[in-house]
Amino acid sequence: MKDIYYFLRQIHEFAGKTLYVNLLAMICMSFLEGAGILLLVPMISLMGIVDINTEELAIIQQFDFLSTIPSSMGLPIILGIFILLAIVQNLLQRRVAIKNAIVQQGFLRHLRIQTYSRLMQANWGFYLKHRKSDLINLLKKEISRTSSGINSILMFCTSLVFTLVQIGFAFILSPTLTVMVLICGLLLIYFNRKFLKQSLQLGRKNYELGRDYLAGITDHINGIKDIKSNTLEGSRIRWYQSITERMQAEQVHFTTLKMTSQLYYKIASAVLIAFFIFVAIQLLQAEGSQLMLIIIIFSRLWPRVVDIQASMERIATTIPSFQAVKHLQHECNQAIEFMSRSHEEIKPITVNEGIKCKNVYFRYESNKAGYTLRNISLFIPANKMTAFVGKSGAGKSTLIDILMGLNKPEKGEVFVDGIPLTKENLIELRQTVSYVAQDPFLFNTSIRENLLLIKPGATEQELWEALDFASAAKFVRNLVNGLDTVIGDRGMKLSGGEKQRLVLARAILRSPGILVLDEATSALDNENEGEILSSLNKLKDRMTLIVIAHRLSTVHHADQVIVLDKGEVKQMGTFRQLESDDQGILCQLLQKQTQAIR
Numbered sequence: 001m002k003d004i005y006y007f008l009r010q011i012h013e014f015a016g017k018t019l020y021v022n023l024l025a026m027i028c029m030s031f032l033e034g035a036g037i038l039l040l041v042p043m044i045s046l047m048g049i050v051d052i053n054t055e056e057l058a059i060i061q062q063f064d065f066l067s068t069i070p071s072s073m074g075l076p077i078i079l080g081i082f083i084l085l086a087i088v089q090n091l092l093q094r095r096v097a098i099k100n101a102i103v104q105q106g107f108l109r110h111l112r113i114q115t116y117s118r119l120m121q122a123n124w125g126f127y128l129k130h131r132k133s134d135l136i137n138l139l140k141k142e143i144s145r146t147s148s149g150i151n152s153i154l155m156f157c158t159s160l161v162f163t164l165v166q167i168g169f170a171f172i173l174s175p176t177l178t179v180m181v182l183i184c185g186l187l188l189i190y191f192n193r194k195f196l197k198q199s200l201q202l203g204r205k206n207y208e209l210g211r212d213y214l215a216g217i218t219d220h221i222n223g224i225k226d227i228k229s230n231t232l233e234g235s236r237i238r239w240y241q242s243i244t245e246r247m248q249a250e251q252v253h254f255t256t257l258k259m260t261s262q263l264y265y266k267i268a269s270a271v272l273i274a275f276f277i278f279v280a281i282q283l284l285q286a287e288g289s290q291l292m293l294i295i296i297i298f299s300r301l302w303p304r305v306v307d308i309q310a311s312m313e314r315i316a317t318t319i320p321s322f323q324a325v326k327h328l329q330h331e332c333n334q335a336i337e338f339m340s341r342s343h344e345e346i347k348p349i350t351v352n353e354g355i356k357c358k359n360v361y362f363r364y365e366s367n368k369a370g371y372t373l374r375n376i377s378l379f380i381p382a383n384k385m386t387a388f389v390g391k392s393g394a395g396k397s398t399l400i401d402i403l404m405g406l407n408k409p410e411k412g413e414v415f416v417d418g419i420p421l422t423k424e425n426l427i428e429l430r431q432t433v434s435y436v437a438q439d440p441f442l443f444n445t446s447i448r449e450n451l452l453l454i455k456p457g458a459t460e461q462e463l464w465e466a467l468d469f470a471s472a473a474k475f476v477r478n479l480v481n482g483l484d485t486v487i488g489d490r491g492m493k494l495s496g497g498e499k500q501r502l503v504l505a506r507a508i509l510r511s512p513g514i515l516v517l518d519e520a521t522s523a524l525d526n527e528n529e530g531e532i533l534s535s536l537n538k539l540k541d542r543m544t545l546i547v548i549a550h551r552l553s554t555v556h557h558a559d560q561v562i563v564l565d566k567g568e569v570k571q572m573g574t575f576r577q578l579e580s581d582d583q584g585i586l587c588q589l590l591q592k593q594t595q596a597i598r
């Protein structure tokens with residue numbers, strides 16, 4: 001209930017008075033419909049179907065003036081009023097339905113933007129904890145279900161108001177009968193509460209299956225090359241058959257549940273009508289007029305009771321989506337990375353002295369023993385090249401993430417020009433950094449757009465200079481569409497080395513104060529790597545370069561080399577100093593690389 005209230009409050013804040021105007025319009029509609037029912041009584045009477053005694057029904061007496069009109073005119077007048085009421089009611093209904101759609105679609109968009117913005121502002125730790133496909137599932141499916149769940153709740157409220165008004169009218173026609181119908185309806189809703197419980201369980205199953213389905217197919221499509229080259233197609237198809245079978249069973253179960261609950265109501269409806277008619281005729285010797293009332297009230301009220309039960313079941317199935325979206329929003333709020341200022345307003349900083357780590361400790365899971373980084377203290381001077389080397393798993397990328405403020409130290413601190421790195425100045429540092437990852441990300445669009453993403457106003461000349469710097473100009477010129485070539489999903493249509501050069505060009509285009517290269521030249525041949533290294537050498541005095549490299553030839557020219565091992569700094573100095581230490585790790589790494597070449 002708390003979860004539903006959370007979103008109802010949001011829609012109240014979002015839609016404000018439109019929501020209440022709509023509810024009011026719906027109440028008007030039910031009054032018009034009620035008046036229509038009341039009109040049926042004199043109409044039936046005038047038509048001579050049954051002679052209804054209106055003396056007992058005060059409100060119906062309001063229509064007595066109709067009997068003063070000649071009967072040849074009375075019927076057309078009643079029918080005219082009836083049609084008029086129906087027109088007004090349906091015009092109102094059309095307007096309310098459109099307004100409702102505007103509110104619902106607007107709220108869906110609002111929910112999407114709100115959740116997406118919070119996701120974008122969440123820190124890196126949040127993303128390390130979550131599967132990407134789960135986030136996509138939430139953004140795509142669960143938010144829509146939440147929004148349609150809200151719609152069901154609003155419809156439920158309307159149905160309730162509608163029913164109350166109809167009960168009022170039915171009460172005027174026959175209080176005893178109305179009370180009896182209501183007691184029967186409430187009893188049935190009470191005995192059918194097991195359907196609500198089952199609907200909630202099915203909603204949970206639907207959520208889990210949807211999430212697993214998306215996670216599985218995302219993995220398969222992303223890893224299709226490995227699947228094909230290792231002939232894993234069979235096992236993947238078997239997984240797909242199994243999950244779709246469970247999804248099918250869940251949907252069939254849901255329909256069975258819905259239809260069973262409706263069946264109970266329909267059978268109950270027939271039994272109750274038969275029972276009331278029987279009692280009315282056999283025991284109370286009721287007249288035709290009362291029988292007609294029984295049928296009118298039943299046919300009007302009973303579908304409302306059925307609607308209420310169906311709405312409650314629909315709402316129950318969407319509760320897991322409410323919970324999931326609310327939980328996501330809550331987690332994002334907890335993981336908010338920086339104060340929400342527009343990125344455009346924030347200017348990059350100039351690093352004059354350098355970045356310092358003081359006694360930094362870090363681990364990915366705080367409940368596990370052992371740190372990934374232990375007692376790291378180091379200084380990265382501004383406008384120099386610092387290289388991190390070490391065996392695989394030593395903690396190099398983790399440390400870089402700490403320096404960029406992506407990971408937050410559990411103990412110790414990071415300083416930029418002597419100022420501690422905090423939520424307040426983090427975004428300024430990020431604006432200063434350009435990062436080239438091991439597995440670079442490119443968007444499925446043209447080379448030009450991929451580059452302009454970093455610097456939207458860049459001129460043609462700036463684009464080509466950046467490409468030149470990254471030794472990418474030649475291959476881009478050779479493409480038929482040059483800068484306008486579309487490069488496929490994640491740059492699939494380019495070789496690994498071409499992708500790396502393009503990402504490097506993109507990073508340099510921004511003229512960053514700090515350039516971070518995490519194994520950014522690992523896929524390049526010696527010739528291209530050599531060209532990039534000499535370009536980087538020229539940049540050394542203009543920006544702070546932080547490089548991770550396995551190939552030690554890459555870090556020869558670094559001003560400082562830091563060797564990490566098992567999460568600790570083991571050596572620090574110039575390349576020459578460290579290579580001359582026979583017992584040092586760098587020397588061992590060098591020997592291993594030389595042996596591997598032989």
Ligand SMILES: Nc1ncnc2c1ncn2[C@@H]1O[C@H](COP(=O)(O)OP(=O)(O)OP(=O)(O)O)[C@@H](O)[C@H]1O
Pocket residue numbers: 128364365372390391392393394395396397398399
């Ligand atoms: N998201 C994560 N969750 C848990 N542990 C992680 C995560 N990422 C890395 N690790 C662990 O942290 C340690 C350091 O990893 P890191 O990627 O920093 O090493 P690295 O020196 O950059 O390795 P490589 O040269 O192979 O890229 C490894 O033991 C790794 O298993």
